[in-house]
Amino acid sequence: MTASPTEDELQAGFDATIGRNDRIEPRDWMPEGYRKTLVRQIAQHAHSEIIGMQPEGNWITRAPSLRRKAVLLAKVQDEAGHGLYLYSACETLGTSRGELTEKLIAGAQKYSSIFNYPTLSFADVGTIGWLVDGAAICNQVPLCRTSFGPYGRAMIRICKEESFHQRQGYELLMTMMRGTDAQRAMVQESVDRFWWPALMMFGPPDADSPNTAQSMAWGIKRNTNDDLRQRFVDMTVPQADALGVTLPDPDLRWNEERGAHDFGQPDWDEFLQVVKGNGPCNAQRLAHRRRAHEDGAWVREAAMAFARKSREQEASA
Numbered sequence: 328m329t330a331s332p333t334e335d336e337l338q339a340g341f342d343a344t345i346g347r348n349d350r351i352e353p354r355d356w357m358p359e360g361y362r363k364t365l366v367r368q369i370a371q372h373a374h375s376e377i378i379g380m381q382p383e384g385n386w387i388t389r390a391p392s393l394r395r396k397a398v399l400l401a402k403v404q405d406e407a408g409h410g411l412y413l414y415s416a417c418e419t420l421g422t423s424r425g426e427l428t429e430k431l432i433a434g435a436q437k438y439s440s441i442f443n444y445p446t447l448s449f450a451d452v453g454t455i456g457w458l459v460d461g462a463a464i465c466n467q468v469p470l471c472r473t474s475f476g477p478y479g480r481a482m483i484r485i486c487k488e489e490s491f492h493q494r495q496g497y498e499l500l501m502t503m504m505r506g507t508d509a510q511r512a513m514v515q516e517s518v519d520r521f522w523w524p525a526l527m528m529f530g531p532p533d534a535d536s537p538n539t540a541q542s543m544a545w546g547i548k549r550n551t552n553d554d555l556r557q558r559f560v561d562m563t564v565p566q567a568d569a570l571g572v573t574l575p576d577p578d579l580r581w582n583e584e585r586g587a588h589d590f591g592q593p594d595w596d597e598f599l600q601v602v603k604g605n606g607p608c609n610a611q612r613l614a615h616r617r618r619a620h621e622d623g624a625w626v627r628e629a630a631m632a633f634a635r636k637s638r639e640q641e642a643s644a
């Protein structure tokens with residue numbers, strides 16, 4: 328009989344896997360902190376996909392043409408699919424989708440702060456695709472190499488769809504910018520509202536992000552918040568120029584020495600308020616999600632009853 332490995336041996340095996348940049352799979356031993364961090368991060372990510380359907384869903388019935396409606400419907404449905412991949416990835420860590428949903432609607436788990444801002448004009452559909460999905464891509468491409476297998480594999484599928492989302496947003500804005508003065512003004516006003524909240528999507532500055540170092544050591548995160556924010560700004564500035572919109576930051580300029588853009592800081596007090604639940608739409612988003620969950624109770628009950636009945640029939644056959 329072989330003795331079962333000690334905690335130290337298990338930890339050493341885990342460390343070696345991380346050190347080789349190999350993936351940890353659901354049945355592998357993992358430290359409790361690693362599991363908890365992943366559940367928190369993947370759940371937050373899944374909730375963001377699902378809550379993120381609301382601000383854009385707001386415009387489906389008012390899309391200006393059949394083509395725009397079809398594109399928007401497809402995009403919002405993709406986000407539902409992203410949520411499901413991610414809830415499934417989280418379930419491999421021993422927590423159920425039902426449990427995660429209960430935590431979300433009780434306000435015990437977070438989702439991205441960006442979805443607590445309202446969508447006031449149809450240009451917002453374009454701006455969200457361009458800036459919000461664009462920021463999501465910056466965040467998510469490195470996560471395709473994250474150390475937990477199911478999370479990384481979900482991200483690969485999600486990233487392919489996110490680039491379609493970004494393009495449809497940019498194409499919509501480009502069409503509006505070629506339109507009337509009123510349409511151009513609508514785009515600029517929308518970009519003015521979404522620019523700073525988009526920068527907040529990368530999370531607080533590195534100095535105020537105490538969990539980053541551990542998450543990077545575990546290979547969960549591959550870049551710091553500030554690195555990703557810089558990457559996003561550098562990617563977006565030439566796109567804004569091509570579009571003909573002004574980014575609302577007087578400190579934004581190219582820094583020859585750094586080979587990168589300097590830019591101003593978002594209002595971090597506003598960010599904290601939104602994260603705490605005091606953003607413009609927090610209450611509305613959660614109330615809507617709660618209502619949808621309650622309205623869907625009969626579907627869950629019917630599915631459970633059907634499964635029970637099928638089992639009973641099989642057992643008696």
Ligand SMILES: [Fe+2]
Binds near residue numbers: 376406409485489
């Ligand atoms: Fe998504």
Ligand SMILES: [Fe+2]
Binds near residue numbers: 406460488489492
């Ligand atoms: Fe998306």
